[in-house]
Amino acid sequence: MQKLLLIDDEEGIRKVLAISLSKDGYQVLTAENGEAGLNIFKKELPQLVLTDIKMPGMDGIEVLKNIKKLHPETEVIIITGHGDMDTAIEALQHDASDFINKPIKDEALIIALKRAKERIFLKKKLKEYTDDLEHMIKIATEEVRRRVDFQNKLITSSNDGVVATDEEGKIVTYNQGAENIFGYTRSEVMRKMNITDLYPQDVADEFLQGFRKNKTIDSSWNEATILAKDRQEVPTRFSGSILFENDEVIGSVGFFRDLREVKKLQQELIKSERLAATGQTVAGLAHYIKNILIGLRGGVYVSNVALAKNDTEKLKSGWSMIERNVSRISDLVLNLLNYSKEHKPEYEYCYPNDIVEEVCSLLDPTAKDDQIEIIRNFDQSVGEVSLDSGAIHRTLLNLVSNAIDACLYDSNGKKRRRILVKTSSENNRMLRIDVSDNGNGMDEEVKSKLFTSFFSTKGGKGTGLGLLVTNKIVKENGGTIEVDSKKGEGSTFTIRLPYKNKEGNDDAKKSMAFNP
Amino acid sequence: MKNVLVVDDDADVRIFVSTVLEENNCSPIITKNGDEGLSKVREKKPDLIILDVLMPKRSGIKMYRELKTDDSLKKIPVVILSGIAKRTFLRSQEALTEFGEKGVPEPDFYLEKPVEPEELAEVVKRILS
Numbered sequence: 001m002q003k004l005l006l007i008d009d010e011e012g013i014r015k016v017l018a019i020s021l022s023k024d025g026y027q028v029l030t031a032e033n034g035e036a037g038l039n040i041f042k043k044e045l046p047q048l049v050l051t052d053i054k055m056p057g058m059d060g061i062e063v064l065k066n067i068k069k070l071h072p073e074t075e076v077i078i079i080t081g082h083g084d085m086d087t088a089i090e091a092l093q094h095d096a097s098d099f100i101n102k103p104i105k106d107e108a109l110i111i112a113l114k115r116a117k118e119r120i121f122l123k124k125k126l127k128e129y130t131d132d133l134e135h136m137i138k139i140a141t142e143e144v145r146r147r148v149d150f151q152n153k154l155i156t157s158s159n160d161g162v163v164a165t166d167e168e169g170k171i172v173t174y175n176q177g178a179e180n181i182f183g184y185t186r187s188e189v190m191r192k193m194n195i196t197d198l199y200p201q202d203v204a205d206e207f208l209q210g211f212r213k214n215k216t217i218d219s220s221w222n223e224a225t226i227l228a229k230d231r232q233e234v235p236t237r238f239s240g241s242i243l244f245e246n247d248e249v250i251g252s253v254g255f256f257r258d259l260r261e262v263k264k265l266q267q268e269l270i271k272s273e274r275l276a277a278t279g280q281t282v283a284g285l286a287h288y289i290k291n292i293l294i295g296l297r298g299g300v301y302v303s304n305v306a307l308a309k310n311d312t313e314k315l316k317s318g319w320s321m322i323e324r325n326v327s328r329i330s331d332l333v334l335n336l337l338n339y340s341k342e343h344k345p346e347y348e349y350c351y352p353n354d355i356v357e358e359v360c361s362l363l364d365p366t367a368k369d370d371q372i373e374i375i376r377n378f379d380q381s382v383g384e385v386s387l388d389s390g391a392i393h394r395t396l397l398n399l400v401s402n403a404i405d406a407c408l409y410d411s412n413g414k415k416r417r418r419i420l421v422k423t424s425s426e427n428n429r430m431l432r433i434d435v436s437d438n439g440n441g442m443d444e445e446v447k448s449k450l451f452t453s454f455f456s457t458k459g460g461k462g463t464g465l466g467l468l469v470t471n472k473i474v475k476e477n478g479g480t481i482e483v484d485s486k487k488g489e490g491s492t493f494t495i496r497l498p499y500k501n502k503e504g505n506d507d508a509k510k511s512m513a514f515n516p
Numbered sequence: 517m518k519n520v521l522v523v524d525d526d527a528d529v530r531i532f533v534s535t536v537l538e539e540n541n542c543s544p545i546i547t548k549n550g551d552e553g554l555s556k557v558r559e560k561k562p563d564l565i566i567l568d569v570l571m572p573k574r575s576g577i578k579m580y581r582e583l584k585t586d587d588s589l590k591k592i593p594v595v596i597l598s599g600i601a602k603r604t605f606l607r608s609q610e611a612l613t614e615f616g617e618k619g620v621p622e623p624d625f626y627l628e629k630p631v632e633p634e635e636l637a638e639v640v641k642r643i644l645s
Contacts, residue, residue: 294630298532
């Protein structure tokens with residue numbers, strides 16, 4: 001039951017209203033003046049107060065002010081004399097809920113009370129919502145704190161180096177992983193170092209430019225070499241981005257993955273694969289060497305016969321067999337050495353077209369023997385450049401010899417056999433050589449085995465070393481090798497080798513040369 | 517002097533075999549693949565054919581089959597001289613037969629490379645006598 005305090009100095013009104021309000025379901029408390037009313041209010045804390053304005057001693061306005069001070073949510077309804085609007089307005093200014101005029105009409109009272117009750121209900125709801133909201137905020141705050149904590153732990157315990165900066169590039173986050181990579185301790189770096197002190201120059205520049213232009217950068221897991229505290233170069237894989245809040249740069253974050261261990265393992269793997277492959281090939285090699293030996297013994301036999309008869313012509317052919325097989329075995333040994341040893345490119349200034357021509361004319365006789373034409377298409381803009389000339393020679397000799405074999409082993413006898421050797425320059429920094437034949441071509445299976453093992457389609461006539469060595473040489477020179485082939489139609493091998501232009505061999509120098 | 521046709525893609529083998537033949541009073545005819553070999557057989561009708569197996573442009577397997585299924589040529593004796601084992605050569609012939617082609621007889625002699633000059637001379641003499 002809802003408590004209602006009724007303060008009025010007229011006993012008659014108190015009695016009549018008390019009866020009427022009790023009937024409406026209120027527990028009515030009454031007081032005959034302001035002081036007594038306040039005392040009851042303090043003791044009973046009713047939510048509804050109905051008070052007369054004009055009373056001896058403390059008047060209704062004072063009662064209103066006091067109650068509002070004690071309990072602002074209390075609904076106070078003022079009873080005013082008829083037409084006393086000034087008092088009514090004053091009461092409302094002091095936060096009275098409502099007013100009714102004397103003589104009190106039941107309907108007016110009921111409406112005023114109903115409105116007051118509604119307000120109480122709304123206030124209660126509002127309070128519930130507010131309380132709920134506060135609770136929710138508390139939960140959310142806790143959650144946020146936990147997440148921040150989690151993320152901090154994540155950053156701290158990440159094996160990757162995590163580095164964050166503010167919008168000027170000052171380092172504000174630097175975890176254990178970063179310490180391991182860069183070699184600087186947290187205290188040496190935090191708020192003391194700048195992005196330019198840690199990041200590779202080009203990456204740092206990219207970030208700083210992004211900061212200035214308020215632009216995002218695209219940097220996803222590229223390999224980047226950083227300079228550690230001890231001046232050692234550390235290979236890393238780097239990914240980073242600029243951080244924005246409402247389109248404004250607030251800083252940056254970078255992730256560095258240490259690649260030292262990976263690189264070491266990679267090298268070991270390559271080495272062990274090569275050793276395994278070398279082992280596998282011993283049987284194949286023995287077979288190949290046996291064939292060479294047969295050739296040598298044949299040559300010795302033919303030479304002996306020729307010597308006994310004093311036949312110079314025969315001696316020449318016997319001797320040529322010996323020579324041929326000696327050179328086959330030297331090639332084999334050279335290839336094996338090339339394959340099993342690390343080789344550093346030997347750069348020198350040379351004319352690539354000349355080297356390619358040299359190889360072509362070396363093989364012209366062999367090709368002509370079988371009606372195969374070697375067609376040249378050299379890009380004359382490829383001038384004197386710095387390259388490993390031996391590498392070009394060896395790889396091209398191999399590719400063109402293979403092309404001749406591919407033509408030879410083609411079963412389609414009606415084709416005019418030809419090999420196209422084409423040179424060109426890409427972006428003035430990459431030498432490209434294409435060797436195309438219209439020979440027997442390769443199926444997918446053969447193609448997939450080309451560079452992987454000591455694989456040969458030439459039976460006892462091949463070691464399976466040629467393309468392996470070619471591939472290795474090209475890679476050592478920082479180049480690439482590609483194959484395009486269709487069974488029965490032919491193959492194209494494309495190698496690309498990076499080169500440096502001869503210094504001063506630019507247009508300015510050239511034009512100067514024309515001046516007397 | 518007997519004419520002996522040599523079919524081999526390896527220049528070393530051609531020189532070696534023809535030297536052995538000359539030493540044994542034979543006249544060698546040199547060819548370097550099955551196509552060339554077949555046209556020379558038809559042209560020169562040799563007394564003996566020494567045939568390699570793995571060659572570009574018509575292998576010894578196919579040339580042998582054509583020799584043995586051609587009525588005008590099937591009487592010419594054939595010695596196979598190859599790096600391939602005899603069993604492998606016979607298998608490949610059986611496989612062709614299973615594919616519906618006519619069966620062919622085994623070669624008169626099968627020599628696996630490497631061959632000693634004396635052994636080759638011995639075989640040639642025996643067949644030609």
